Amino acid sequence: MYYDNNFKDCIDCINNENSVFFGLSNDEKKILSQNYTCSKYKKNEVIYKEGDKPMGLICLSKGKVKIFKEGIGGREQIVRMAKPVGFIGYRALFANENYISSAISIEESEVCVLDKASLLKVIKNNGDFALKLINLLAKELGFSNKRTVTLTQKHIRGRLAESLLFLIDTYGYEEDNKTIKVYLSRGDLANLSNMTTSNAIRTLSSFASEKVIALNGKKIIIKDLKMLQRINRLG
Amino acid sequence: MYYDNNFKDCIDCINNENSVFFGLSNDEKKILSQNYTCSKYKKNEVIYKEGDKPMGLICLSKGKVKIFKEGIGGREQIVRMAKPVGFIGYRALFANENYISSAISIEESEVCVLDKASLLKVIKNNGDFALKLINLLAKELGFSNKRTVTLTQKHIRGRLAESLLFLIDTYGYEEDNKTIKVYLSRGDLANLSNMTTSNAIRTLSSFASEKVIALNGKKIIIKDLKMLQRINRLG
DNA sequence: TGCTATTTGTGTTTTAAAACACCAAAAGTA
């Protein structure tokens, strides 16, 4: 990781129309944009880890990041996948706690960190913005509650199907409109779906032999979305 | 369930020092207290159910409530337990979604419902209050993420131990300082811990024969808290 | 009060998924 305050993608975090900051006044944007630092991460670099103290609001302007918790025997559970423009580490920041999860880039990524004090100032003075954050957290909590139930109750095939659908939903497709636009290792796919690596590999092969997907290295091509949704629903 | 706007416990939701509303100005409290309805529920009555549209912020002024999601084959997972003074159903309200979980009283309870519009008005005009809610949601999200990992990774004994510690943490002890102050059925204890009823019964008996707890009907008496915490950590 | 329904409790069987063991392929790296 190295610091670099000069690449302009960081501005995106504040001005991008998909950002929660979209709609802030110029004064407010100025407060935020005067207090940030930027950095780049290569693939598989740690952005923060469990136990660290949040230094600000981290915005992902480029790349992809996995957020996971370590459980029994170091086994990791991916709780979220971040894409640009999006925020990471805001839960701990707003809870005034240290991180309870870790964030690692799964491809080359760029982030900027917005100073906490400036952010709090803007929140306090802008009720609509505060409501947006409340809305964001509430949705995230709903997602987490749903995951708890599916990860504990669905069978392996259902869990993997759900993960694939989640990845499509988060990152979309390549230009061919059928290849999922993210390359996870079998191990990460397993960590996302609460299963062992061998079971992820095995179940992926099953899906492939059933012509639900096709595999090409780390690329996953969706051949039968309806069927995948069906497997997701029925378990 | 029946309506009754005259019992004074409802005022508690706004004035109680443990409430997020504590610290609001009199004007703000007035706005909120002018727009609420109260109701009483007997044991095992539905307060809201999955799919319902939230009508306002529900405050529990008396009693105990379980919040759960239905999963595969109707199997329920308890995601939260509410105590007075506390709020229920706020996630869906703030996410502008229908409920994704259901709430059922596990003993006689009293709730009041604060009008959504009035609440939003107060949030928009009081940044500190908004931050309190952001903090509340962020903590709840942390709890949910932790649960996801422990429910999927811990073994039965560890999961049950964690649930018992969670119940102690939430409801505390009776006057004897060792009986958990909530009476859940074995089925509910199972739904809280992601296991079948028979396994909850079996594991409780194991704990009892190991002198970690003692059982007296639905009463659970903690005999060896250190050991219970140990089982929770290692199990 | 007796009758039904639910909850509690225990033994047995089945099964889904982990654990283990091993090899092949690919990707780093010296």
Add this chain to the structure above:
DNA sequence: TACTTTTGGTGTTTTAAAACACAAATAGCA
């Protein structure tokens, strides 16, 4: 380039927990 490490892949064994089955006790109810 060869060498090491990581990732992908597959068969076999083991095991934790569900599923099933059936009493006993308790609670709800007419």
